[in-house]
Amino acid sequence: xxxxxxxxxxxxxxxxxxxxEMLGKAKELGDVTAVLIxxxxxxSELGAASKVxxxxxxxxAEFNPEAYLKTVxxxxxxxxxxxxxxxxxxxxxxxxxxxxxxxxxxxxAYASDMxxxxxxxxxxxxxxxxxxxxxxxxxxxxxxxxxxxxxGKVDGSPAVEExxxxxxxxxxxxxxxxxxxxxxxxxxxxQDVLVSAGRGIQSDENIPMxxxxxxxxxxxxxxxxxxxxxxxxxxxxxxxxxGLKVKPKLYLTLGISGAPEHIEGMKEADLIIAxxxxxxxxxxxxxxxxxxxxxxxxIPALSSKL
Amino acid sequence: MNIVVPxxxxxxxxxxxEIDGSGKDLNREWLKYKINEFDDxxxxxxxxxxxxxxxxxxxxxxxxxxIDKVLHAAAAKGADKVVKIMGDFGSAVSSHAAGKAMADAIxxxxxxxxxTGVQAVDDRDGQLAGIIANHLNTPNINVVxxxxxxxxxxxxxxxxxxxxxxxxxxxxxxxxxxxxxxxxPRYIPVAKIRKASRGINIExxxxxxxxxxxxxxxxxxxxxxxxxxxxxxxxxxxxxARIIEILNEKGIK
Numbered sequence: 001x002x003x004x005x006x007x008x009x010x011x012x013x014x015x016x017x018x019x020x021e022m023l024g025k026a027k028e029l030g031d032v033t034a035v036l037i038x039x040x041x042x043x044s045e046l047g048a049a050s051k052v053x054x055x056x057x058x059x060x061a062e063f064n065p066e067a068y069l070k071t072v073x074x075x076x077x078x079x080x081x082x083x084x085x086x087x088x089x090x091x092x093x094x095x096x097x098x099x100x101x102x103x104x105x106x107x108x109a110y111a112s113d114m115x116x117x118x119x120x121x122x123x124x125x126x127x128x129x130x131x132x133x134x135x136x137x138x139x140x141x142x143x144x145x146x147x148x149x150x151x152g153k154v155d156g157s158p159a160v161e162e163x164x165x166x167x168x169x170x171x172x173x174x175x176x177x178x179x180x181x182x183x184x185x186x187x188x189x190x191q192d193v194l195v196s197a198g199r200g201i202q203s204d205e206n207i208p209m210x211x212x213x214x215x216x217x218x219x220x221x222x223x224x225x226x227x228x229x230x231x232x233x234x235x236x237x238x239x240x241x242x243g244l245k246v247k248p249k250l251y252l253t254l255g256i257s258g259a260p261e262h263i264e265g266m267k268e269a270d271l272i273i274a275x276x277x278x279x280x281x282x283x284x285x286x287x288x289x290x291x292x293x294x295x296x297x298x299i300p301a302l303s304s305k306l
Numbered sequence: 307m308n309i310v311v312p313x314x315x316x317x318x319x320x321x322x323x324e325i326d327g328s329g330k331d332l333n334r335e336w337l338k339y340k341i342n343e344f345d346d347x348x349x350x351x352x353x354x355x356x357x358x359x360x361x362x363x364x365x366x367x368x369x370x371x372x373i374d375k376v377l378h379a380a381a382a383k384g385a386d387k388v389v390k391i392m393g394d395f396g397s398a399v400s401s402h403a404a405g406k407a408m409a410d411a412i413x414x415x416x417x418x419x420x421x422t423g424v425q426a427v428d429d430r431d432g433q434l435a436g437i438i439a440n441h442l443n444t445p446n447i448n449v450v451x452x453x454x455x456x457x458x459x460x461x462x463x464x465x466x467x468x469x470x471x472x473x474x475x476x477x478x479x480x481x482x483x484x485x486x487x488x489x490x491p492r493y494i495p496v497a498k499i500r501k502a503s504r505g506i507n508i509e510x511x512x513x514x515x516x517x518x519x520x521x522x523x524x525x526x527x528x529x530x531x532x533x534x535x536x537x538x539x540x541x542x543x544x545x546x547a548r549i550i551e552i553l554n555e556k557g558i559k
Contacts, residue, residue, distance in 0.1 A: 176461070306550070
């Protein structure tokens with residue numbers, strides 16, 4: 001039987017969903033050990049694991065990219081993992097690649113499915129799936145949203161092993177503070193209708209057209225990452241991995257291709273209608289209805305009918 | 307402060323991607339490449355840091371077809387030095403191989419900070435920054451949206467989910483994986499890049515090709531497009547009429 005280590009992700013005293021997704025999948029594949037750093041009180045929530053290894057130290061009280069990588073490396077180095085699962089998340093990205101090099105274990109990233117001898121990754125913005133053959137030990141970084149979290153939220157009483165922290169006196173990275181998002185003009189997480197603009201909108205001059213359509217539908221405008229990076233809309237409007245998770249009654253996308261980072265934030269919406277001229281855009285895998293008309297034709301056509 | 311910015315090209319996703327005859331790689335013959343957009347942000351953040359605090363910015367790439375124009379663009383934007391690592395890397399170089407070659411070259415030239423894109427659409431075996439950092443034995447912070455100076459240290463902003471940002475302090479040397487620069491990456495017209503390219507000297511260094519991903523691709527396939535959605539066609543008027551019907555049925559409008 002395979003030994004699967006799951007690196008637990010937690011924030012503000014709560015175990016993150018990605019951890020339960022990984023625990024549920026790991027349970028299908030073998031014997032599960034959860035690696036819990038910085039908050040041993042959370043061990044009781046990890047019933048899907050047969051063992052929880054906890055490591056605590058003052059330097060580990062808050063997530064710290066350098067200290068956490070050192071600690072995970074030490075735990076993996078002392079253990080017997082055949083596979084280590086890490087979230088393909090902001091915290092996980094600070095761990096997976098460094099762990100791969102320090103432990104000389106192959107890493108397969110953007111994993112959306114895995115077995116004991118193969119791992120499937122979603123690459124090229126979700127346009128191509130790539131299967132990697134796995135022989136021997138490996139690390140996988142798992143895309144959030146790949147597995148149901150419920151399978152990992154089970155009762156159980158895993159054995160808890162408290163491991164000593166490695167020497168962290170030389171750690172150069174110091175946590176300073178968290179900066180919470182400023183309250184926005186509109187809270188997109190509470191809207192019933194979101195009209196969401198993507199790269200296909202081409203220019204900030206076209207945002208008013210989207211705003212007008214959203215107003216006519218009784219909703220608000222949200223967007224994908226490139227729109228925020230271009231400063232066409234504020235950060236408070238961003239849906240996805242590093243933005244907000246939304247679940248409106250209607251999510252209408254305009255020129256969004258559907259990269260995994262965006263899908264993560266909106267796939268639970270009740271009704272998804274996607275507009276994109278590329279018939280192969282991954283967004284159509286998640287939408288209920290799709291339309292390949294040019295959005296600059298569709299917006300006025302829709303607006304005139306409302 | 308010597309800032310080194312590893313840059314790579316990735317397939318342009320606007321183009322149709324095809325799987326080749328082996329079923330294990332993209333058909334690269336007609337593939338159009340463009341700069342990894344996260345690397346473009348890393349270069350911008352490096353230039354912003356240099357403009358505020360002084361120092362030098364060096365753009366570094368692995369040799370590949372059409373890569374010179376990426377270096378010309380970097381120089382036209384303000385990079386002080388552009389370096390090309392020569393070696394037989396192939397067109398589908400793994401992150402582990404690229405990271406090892408980059409780290410060796412960066413170690414040899416000296417550095418205070420490495421800034422590269424947080425990810426790329428094709429890094430199957432993981433993100434470059436963490437691999438480079440481990441070879442250089444430096445700390446590594448990823449998903450970064452800003453690096454500023456505070457005394458002798460750097461203040462690094464890292465994005466978590468839900469719009470929350472964590473602020474860290476770190477001394478150099480360090481490797482940063484940039485999610486987005488504080489400003490939109492500057493744009494230089496192609497004509498200007500072409501003009502500037504005549505005066506740009508690309509420094510060539512030889513690189514190692516001994517890193518490897520440790521795993522093999524066994525199959526590439528496309529997810530079935532549109533399998534989830536009922537398609538409403540490409541006629542805007544007809545699609546708009548149908549969308550209104552659907553909204554009415556669902557009681558949304």
